[in-house]
Amino acid sequence: MTTTPTTEGTWQRRFGDSIMKSLSTPKVMLERGDGCYVWDVDGKKYLDFLAGIAVNALGHAHPVLVEALSTQAATLIHVSNYFATPSQVELAERLKRITGAGSRGRVYYGNSGAEANEAAFKLLRLNRGAHGEKTRILALQSAFHGRTMGSLALTGKPALREAFEPMVAGVEHIETSVEALEHAFDDHVAGIIIEPIKGEAGVLDLPEGFLEKARELATKHGALLVLDEIQTGVGRLGSWFAFQQLGVQPDAITLAKGIAGGVPLGALVTFGDASDLFEAGQHGSTFGGNPFATTAANAVLGEIEASGLIENAARRGDEIRAALAGMGSSHIVEVRGRGLLIGVGLDEPIAAEISAKALDAGLIINAPNDSSLRIAPPLIVGDAEIAEFTSTLTSVLKGLE
Structure with missing residues (x-):
């Protein structure tokens, strides 16, 4: 699907005019995904470490799921x-x-x-x-x-x-x-x-x-x-x-x-x-x-x-927790959770700011409350994605020091 790049504010205005006010207007409109990545309507690429709030277990456009649903939709x-x-x-x-x-x-x-x-x-x-x-x-x-x-x-x-x-x-x-x-x-x-x-x-x-x-x-x-x-x-x-x-x-x-x-x-x-x-x-x-x-x-x-994704979740979760501990940020005071459901406790109520700056840098994470970050990547996450996550979040946190 091809979408003409948006004029800034156009889709936000349409969203605000049409979607119930129980939902605030998002900062980004996403158009497609592949694996652990998504792209917005202007072509910007993001590393998805939220997976639709722990939903996209296989990431985006996984061929096994695509084939199964294509066949079933025709049946x-x-x-x-x-x-x-x-x-x-x-x-x-x-x-x-x-x-x-x-x-x-x-x-x-x-x-x-x-x-x-x-x-x-x-x-x-x-x-x-x-x-x-x-x-x-x-x-x-x-x-x-x-x-x-x-x-x-x-x-x-x-x-x-x-x-x-x-x-x-x-x-x-x-x-x-x-x-x-x-x-x-x-x-x-x-x-x-x-x-x-x-x-x-x-x-x-x-x-x-x-x-x-x-x-x-x-x-x-x-x-x-x-x-x-x-x-x-x-x-x-x-x-x-x-x-x-x-x-x-x-x-x-x-x-x-x-x-x-x-x-x-x-x-x-x-x-x-x-x-x-x-x-x-x-x-x-x-x-x-x-x-x-x-x-x-x-x-x-x-x-x-x-594909052994349960074992992958256990191993990659340990690697992400180790990466968080190794960032050396004074803002990180606690790392919680197990596997690929990870909570990061912060020293002050800056979770929304960190989440917003990460999004600007091409990383999707979540702030469930003022002093916590939530990290929940797809179960298919691997070495390259963890390295990119570590680099991006480290840079974001250093910018707040």
Whole structure:
């Protein structure tokens, strides 16, 4: 596709005149991508170390995904949930295998992470207890689970919720500490939802032993443990899913982002007894799990396995963390996360400034809050891209000294 270079401000004006004001006008309009790089409409090249917020697992225009989607688009795109398709069933079986959910596992498809968490919210509500006594749902302060009314109720960020209150009732946000878990749990708790790493809060790791204690208390009180693996799953941390690194089995996980390489798809995967809670007609989605999206997911997950990209994520993540530590910048005070989901803690609230200057220099990273940077490159990232990232960010940081 060829686009005439824009007159400065023209597309921004069109964007501002047409797109809902809930989105601020971006600085750049992107036109195409290839591997770990994207180009804007004026031909400028950028190294993409955000991957569409941990979505583009295979980078841009990966030939395996392009071929799979081209073939599927010429065959069957959508049929509704009144019919089954081969790719839909294949993906469900694949997800049961790579999650370890096994023969009792079940999969529900939606179109996004927020929709996956809406389904998880309903799952928690269905765990009512023998006498309907389980009315409490626990979530964590500063966690992010989406912007629909149900997923927003689970989100522990008051500033995001205030304009839309009253929220869906029954959710309690607790501190992220073992002590808070022990204080909050009782037999009235239906379940708890947890991000293994809080991505939108700045890539914050959970305290040591936190997830293990949540599993222990949920089992003790007949509650469900739901893990929001939307940002941490699909190989990004150097394992298929974060919970597999800790040896903790949840009752359900939610997935989206990297699962289909940029094609909208979300999923709820249940384990064991939690798979028996939903009954026919209690939830559904017209587009969820259509053959186009599930073909994309099968292609992405198959390529991750075939090309050893989980191992690549673990190795390259270590290399990027080492590069950050070696930059010698006084502004970097902490490096967080695992694999290719990396948070950089800063000494002052200059994250947005660093992100903007990096963009000007041809590097895409993200500032999830004032004092944190988020780095989440495609799982295909290699030596050359890491060297360019290191050089560019080092230059940006030195310019702020």
